[in-house]
Amino acid sequence: MSDLVVGQELITGNVTLTRFSLVRYAGASGDFNPIHYRDDVAASVGLPGVLAHGMLTMGLAVQPVIDWMDGRGEVVEYGVRFTRPVVVDGNGGITVNVTAKVGAIEEDVTRIDLTVSAANQTVLGKAQVRVKLHQ
């Protein structure tokens, strides 16, 4: 992996989120805010629909990087900005697309920048993963 270059695309991935995904994440994380599973509650607070948990989007977006490392490294830092909500339709759900590129190569850490989008709009900003790769 020593031949990585800045800008290089490492991997892409996509996940289709449905209401089932949201309920499952609510249970696993303990975040039971009803805006993540009830249309009436989402509408009552002025949202365009039921939203995916930001932390679910963040959680799934890093997985292609973990798959790419395949045990050859560890995540040492991961940060995102939640820039746009992911609205999850009750019927078809929504597909979240992730592209991971080499952002910077530091001494013993590689920064991987993620582009995360849904319905052709970026949903996370400054999504950066720092990984320590085993030599």
Added chain:
Amino acid sequence: MPVNPELQGRVFPPTTPYLVGREKVREFARAVFAKSPHNHDPEAARAAGYADVVAPPTFAVVIQEAGLALLLAAPDTGIDFSRIVHGEQKFSYTRPIVAGDELTAILTVTSIKSLGGNDMITAETSITDSNGDHVVTATSVLVMRGTE
């Protein structure tokens, strides 16, 4: 009511220790679409040098949540939860969380800022294991939308 500016610098008491269960790690891994055998199979995790199954990087949010609950329950913060939006999140790891870890969180409010009618609260939660060794710091920026 705006966020109480005196909140900046406040350190909350340690949370009750959270014992990371193997099935909880697997359940969380399924929920974030994590497919690595290290997240699911103790033998694969041990073969890679871990004590047990490894939690996905964002699992620390579950531990952070206990710290945030203390912040949101404090009476004098001026925080109105119904106007709170999660703005940013970051995790800085010393080592991954594995099943069997007993983790304690200490939340510090590191900054309160006003920006364009909104209040930005930065909360840094330091998570340590039963030896007192640092595992991960989880940093959240919470945005409290203005009432205008």
